Amino acid sequence: MSTTITEDEAALYDRQLRLWGVEAQNRMRNSSVLIYSFRGVAAEITKNIVLAGVGNVTLLDEKDVEEQDFGANYFIREEEVGKKRVEASAPRVQALNPRVNLTTRTDASLLADETFLSTFDLVVLTDVDAPTLLRTNALTRKLGKKLYAASSLGMDGWIFADLLQHEFVCDVIKTVNGNEQVKVPTKSTNSYVPFESALKHQWSSLKARELKRTPDSLWGLLSLWAAQQATPDSPISDETLTSVATTFLPTISVKPTLLSASTITRISLTSSLEFPPSCAIIGGVAGQDVLNILGGKEEPVRNLMLFDGTTGAGTVWAVGV
Structure with a gap:
């Protein structure tokens, strides 16, 4: 072009x-x-x-x-x-x-x-x-x-x-001439990882208080992804998601009790819906x-x-x- x-x-x-x-x-x-x-x-x-x-x-x-x-x-x-x-x-x-x-x-x-x-x-x-x-x-x-x-x-x-x-450019506020603040276009670079690495992320870096504040729909999503790998091309039931969450979440330093039964049910029932x-x-x-x-x-x-x-x-x- x-x-x-x-x-x-x-x-x-x-x-x-x-x-x-x-x-x-x-x-x-x-x-x-x-x-x-x-x-x-x-x-x-x-x-x-x-x-x-x-x-x-x-x-x-x-x-x-x-x-x-x-x-x-x-x-x-x-x-x-x-x-x-x-x-x-x-x-x-x-x-x-x-x-x-x-x-x-x-x-x-x-x-x-x-x-x-x-x-x-x-x-x-x-x-x-x-x-x-x-x-x-x-x-x-x-x-x-x-x-x-x-x-x-x-x-x-x-x-x-x-x-x-x-690589991307974003505006960063900087102070010039003593006290004047201006937006300066600044170039930055971020490194990304493949999905495979993201699935293995260890959440032990979060404090107990932070883990409790984290929406349990995150643990539901991660468990859903694990279930999809364990039973590909199969509908995910409450029982399957609960079973997978119980074994999978500890491998990423998350207690299964942080994922509520109501969230498991919501995900299993609606994950394929829009x-x-x-x-x-x-x-x-x-x-x-x-x-x-x-x-x-x-x-x-x-x-x-x-x-x-x-x-x-x-x-x-x-x-x-």
């Missing part, structure tokens, strides 16, 4: 050019992003990055439109049941910004194709289980590609990022992060975020680093 922004693009993206500058906008318009699984969270991410002018966006999803998709995915219509989700959604996504090069693919095996993945600057996984995230992250690491994942879990949701060595308001929050945060990653502006999530739908709070932990 062209390395300079045209006059028409400058007019179209005027407000965001004022926000993050020409260089960041140019990096975004020359970037290629893969988004896998097109449910509610992915719809929100896609909307945000297409409107912002990311140059090349590929949507990969092998699933057909089903009735339960209508609640959270606003790009599809009732009469499109049975069509491929991405193919049904593509015309409405493209209409948001005809300047974006939008591609749809429906062969899920491409997620394991190194040649295919190597063409992207950023791979975004949405609503995937732990085994899928582990396999794909191993490939993105091998290829030197950045990976970002986000998912809804009923009312809750999570984000995980493995951006390798990520709650549109939570999808909007998770997808909104993730979409802005994707723009930050591509544009090199501001610090993205590092590296695990949990949204607790019962309290409305989002908490970020640097795990495994």
Whole structure:
């Protein structure tokens, strides 16, 4: 693509050019992003990055439109049941910004194709289980590609990022001339770890008081990921999640008693469901992060975020680093 922004693009993206500058906008318009699984969270991410002018966006999803998709995915219509989700959604996504090069693919095996993945600057996984995230992250690491994942879990949701060595610029307030405070653009670099390392993070560094204040939905999420590895492609019941939590949590220095029975039940019942308001929050945060990653502006999530739908709070932990 062209390395300079045209006059028409400058007019179209005027407000965001004022926000993050020409260089960041140019990096975004020359970037290629893969988004896998097109449910509610992915719809929100896609909307945000297409409107912002990311140059090349590929949507990969092998699933057909089903009735339960209508609640959270606003790009599809009732009469499109049975069509491929991405193919049904593509015309409405493209209409948001005809300047974006939008591609749809429906062969899920491409997620394991190194040649295919190597063409992207950023791979975004949405609503995937732990085994899928582990396999794909191993490939993105091998290829030197950045990976970002986000998912809804009923009312809750999570984000995980493995951006390798990520360089970004943010404004730091500094004092000059004795007492005058000014914002100075400052370059920083963060190191990220693969999902495999994050799963083994030891929480012993947290004091007992901090552990008690930590939402137990975090221990539920970590136990869910462990259960998905132990029983891949199988529904997670209360009994399975309780059993896995009892054996898994001590391996990461967490007492199983910190995970309540009510949270176990909520996760086992709703982990595969979508709650549109939570999808909007998770997808909104993730979409802005994707723009930050591509544009090199501001610090993205590092590296695990949990949204607790019962309290409305989002908490970020640097795990495994």
